[in-house]
Amino acid sequence: MKVFVNGELxxxxxxxxxxxxxxxxxxPVARIAIELNREVVRRSDWGSxxxxxxxxxxxxxxxxxxxN
Amino acid sequence: MRSAHEASGAEMVTVAVRRVPLDRxxxxxxxxxxxxxxxxxxxAGCYNAEDAVRTARLARExxxxxxxxxxxxxxxxxxxxxxxxxxxxxxxxxxxxFVVLPYFNDDLIMAKKLLxxxxxxxxxxxxxxxxxxxxxxxxxxxxxxxQLPDATMIVDAGVGxxxxxxxxxxxxxxxxxxxxxxxxxxxxxxxATAMKLAIEAGRFAYEAGRMPKKLYASASSPLTGVIR
Numbered sequence: 001m002k003v004f005v006n007g008e009l010x011x012x013x014x015x016x017x018x019x020x021x022x023x024x025x026x027x028p029v030a031r032i033a034i035e036l037n038r039e040v041v042r043r044s045d046w047g048s049x050x051x052x053x054x055x056x057x058x059x060x061x062x063x064x065x066x067x068n
Numbered sequence: 069m070r071s072a073h074e075a076s077g078a079e080m081v082t083v084a085v086r087r088v089p090l091d092r093x094x095x096x097x098x099x100x101x102x103x104x105x106x107x108x109x110x111x112a113g114c115y116n117a118e119d120a121v122r123t124a125r126l127a128r129e130x131x132x133x134x135x136x137x138x139x140x141x142x143x144x145x146x147x148x149x150x151x152x153x154x155x156x157x158x159x160x161x162x163x164x165x166f167v168v169l170p171y172f173n174d175d176l177i178m179a180k181k182l183l184x185x186x187x188x189x190x191x192x193x194x195x196x197x198x199x200x201x202x203x204x205x206x207x208x209x210x211x212x213x214x215q216l217p218d219a220t221m222i223v224d225a226g227v228g229x230x231x232x233x234x235x236x237x238x239x240x241x242x243x244x245x246x247x248x249x250x251x252x253x254x255x256x257x258x259x260a261t262a263m264k265l266a267i268e269a270g271r272f273a274y275e276a277g278r279m280p281k282k283l284y285a286s287a288s289s290p291l292t293g294v295i296r
């Protein structure tokens with residue numbers, strides 16, 4: 001299964017959930033948010049949200065500043 | 069950065085929303101911010117209403133706050149705001165329950181429209197973002213203050229040094245939002261202290277009510293009893 005994570009193509013052998021994706025990528029889970037095909041997915045729904053081929057996922061966090 | 073935050077007396081720190089680097093090359097910025105400070109996520113980097121709304125929704129989900137500093141830029145060279153897109157995004161976000169704090173050009177009519185749309189404050193620029201030019205149009209800020217006495221007005225962007233912040237406050241601003249003036253100072257913590265003092269001085273001067281400007285001298289000692 002191929003999905004786009006933050007614009008990068010990622011290939012996973014079997015179907016996985018958003019929660020699995022975060023674990024696979026070894027990302028810190030605190031104070032991040034996820035968008036799946038341009039819609040925010042609540043943290044409580046990460047486990048039950050299964051990814052499909054060609055899904056586009058944005059995972060964001062916060063950086064300093066606010067101007068650019 | 070922490071010492072500058074401390075020295076400035078700031079109550080809020082604004083942060084931008086960006087993609088997490090998948091190689092884990094950067095740590096979380098928020099770990100470096102004193103947890104006592106209110107975090108204000110912003111939509112910096114957005115060039116249209118749709119992206120600003122998406123960014124605001126992501127920020128709310130991650131930080132569990134309805135606060136959003138709305139920033140929709142219209143042009144890369146000047147970083148001037150796109151007022152039309154800003155207003156459109158503000159209307160959507162207010163409807164979704166956000167507390168919207170919009171960055172916009174120093175224009176009274178735009179300020180009124182943003183307040184009518186339900187924005188919680190108005191955040192006019194003093195000068196282009198990161199320019200350090202200081203308040204370029206004091207008359208516009210003063211008019212906004214006089215015409216919108218109940219609005220919370222935060223001057224956002226363009227201050228370069230302490231006197232610029234003092235001027236913004238003397239004109240009736242309720243606060244000033246800044247980054248570059250402190251971040252790019254040779255001694256950021258000392259500049260943060262200067263800003264704190266300037267903000268306080270400017271506020272006191274505004275509350276005290278300045279004397280009117282006159283073209284000619286007026287003696288400050290009594291004219292009677294002078295020796296001849």
